[in-house]
Structure formats: structure tokens, C-alpha cells
Amino acid sequence: MPALLSSGPAIPILLGLLALLLAVPGLFSFGRSRQDAGDIERRLARRPVGAPAETKKKESQLGKAVMGIADNAAPTDGAEVSAARAKLNLAGFTGPTAISRYFLARFVCVVIPQVALFFALPYLQDYPKYVPVLASITLVLAGLAAPGKFLDARISQRKQACSSGFPDMMDLMVACVEAGLSLDASVQRVGEELELRHPIIAGHMRTLSLELRAGRSRKLAWRAFADRLGIEEAGSLATMLRQAEEMGTSLGQTLRVFSADMRQRRILMAEEKAMALPAKMTLPLILFVFPVLLGVLILPAVVMLTKTLG
Helix, strand or coil: CHHHHHHCCCHHHHHHHHHHHHHHHHHHHHHHHHHHHHHHHHHHCCCCCCHHHHHHHHHHHHHHHHHHHHHHHCCCCHHHHHHHHHHHHHHCCCCCCHHHHHHHHHHHHHHHHHHHHHHCHHHHCCCCCHHHHHHHHHHHHHHHHHHHHHHHHHHHHHHHHHHHHHHHHHHHHHHHHHCCCCHHHHHHHHHHHCCCCCHHHHHHHHHHHHHHHCCCCHHHHHHHHHHHHCCHHHHHHHHHHHHHHHHCCCHHHHHHHHHHHHHHHHHHHHHHHHHHHHHHHHHHHHHHHHHHHHHHHHHHHHHHHHHHHC
16 A cells, blocks of 8 residues: 555646545444444334234335435435426336436445546556546536436436327317317327327326316416426417417317417428538538548549559
8 A cells, every 4th residue: 555655646646635534424424324224113113013024124125225215325315306396207117216316326426436546546556647636527417417417317217208199189189178068178188099009108197187186276287387397389388278268269279270270380390400411411421421432433543543553
């Protein structure tokens, strides 16, 4: 260890030791809280009846420990927790432990690479002294950004899937309403029909149907549905339904006009992608096709010129 410290990369070692020292109070606090929770559970628990209950309890100890670490890793700031929860809901993570798991993942993505870099320091002695420091800073920044980038990619993927399936949902809504079903019954029926083709929209429609059954007002339920989807079309639909309810217009005719608008928008998006294809193919053609074509055209002349001059 003295040779390692004298060879240069002592700053990452000191940073690692400082991180361990800062983590010691948290570990002691976590152990104390888990011990107190275990004492309370033992006092409140009844006498075990058989061996299966004991086995199940032993198997759940690891899960409880992990969730306890995750709960301690989550912050207590309300604004930060609310922003993270909204982002996780858009990404599809709606469980009660999603917040704790997200912040635990951020903590792991920062700590694990630093520990790996600490054990890799003997192999970095031949590099300049600033290389371990730069590697440590880069790993910290990457660990902090990795969970957010993963959520952003998942949110973008889900929004794209919802946008592609929204016109199909509107067509089914129009068919159900014009067939004589009410709007609430149409929501339930369309959710069942979209279960296989568009499962994300089907899940949100099931939640919307449960909210309407529970007595939530239609305006607030559709606005919450639009917020969960996170796409512009859902917000327009919620606004249109609110205006139709306030003004007393025909719901079937309103949905038919909105559905036609959605189909036209999908056609325009497809035409836009088709028109952008030649511009996107220009660079690959220049980089890969043009050099090959130029070589095929010039190579015979080069061969003939070489024979003539030789």
C-alpha cells in the first residue's frame, strides 16, 4: 500500500476512504433502525404454527433488507420526490417502491464504479497521475446521468407507442359511442379491445375506467388520463370532452371529428417521415456508395495508365 500511495494515484484512494467514512454513520443508523423494526415485529408477531411460515420469513429477510436500504436512499425533499415520481409514472414504474428503487439505483451507479476503480488502481500505475482522477470524475458523472437517461429513453419509447395507437383508440371510441354505449362503458370496452395490440393505452384506460367507477368527475379523470399518457393528443381529447360536456354538444359527432383529425395527423406524420428519407440517405450514400462507384469507374483507367507507362 505505501508503494501504491507513493506511485501517484493517491487522490482516488483518499476519495474512496472519505466516502467510506461518510457512509459509516448511515450504515450504523440503518442497522439500528432494522434492529428496532425487528424487535417490534417479534413483539407483535404471534407464535409460529409450522415450519413453512418460518421458511417464508427467512426467505423474505433479504428482500426486506434491500427495501430498507432503498427506503433510506430515497430523499425527504417533497419537491424532488414529486418530480421523480412523475417521471417514473411516465416511464411506467408506478409501484409503491419505485421511488426507493430509483434512488437506490442512482446510489449504486455511483458507488460501484468507484469501488471497481479503486481495485483497478494497481493496473493504472503506468498511466499519468491525472488519469485515475479523470476516470473517477467521469464515472461519477456517468453514474449520476445513467438512470435519468434510461428513464428518458423509456418515456420516449412509451410516448411513441401511445401516439401510434391513439388513432386506433379513437376509432374504437367512435364505434362504441355510435353503437349506443355511454362514454364510461366505451372506455371499459375499448380498454379490453386494445389489450393485445396497444397494452400501454389499455392499462391507462383501465385506470381511467376505475376512476370513473369510483365517482371521480369526468373532467378530472380525463385530465389525469392525459397526464399519465403524456402526449399532446390525449390533452386535446381531454379538453375537447370538457368543452363538449359544458356546451352540451353531441358527443358522437365530436368524437368522430376528433378521430378524423387523428387519422389525418397520422397520415401527415407518415408523409413527413417519407419526405425526410432522401435527406437522411444522403450522408450514407456519400460515405459508402459514392467511393465504391468512383473506384469502379476509375480503376480500369488506372490499370491501363499503369500498363502504358510501365
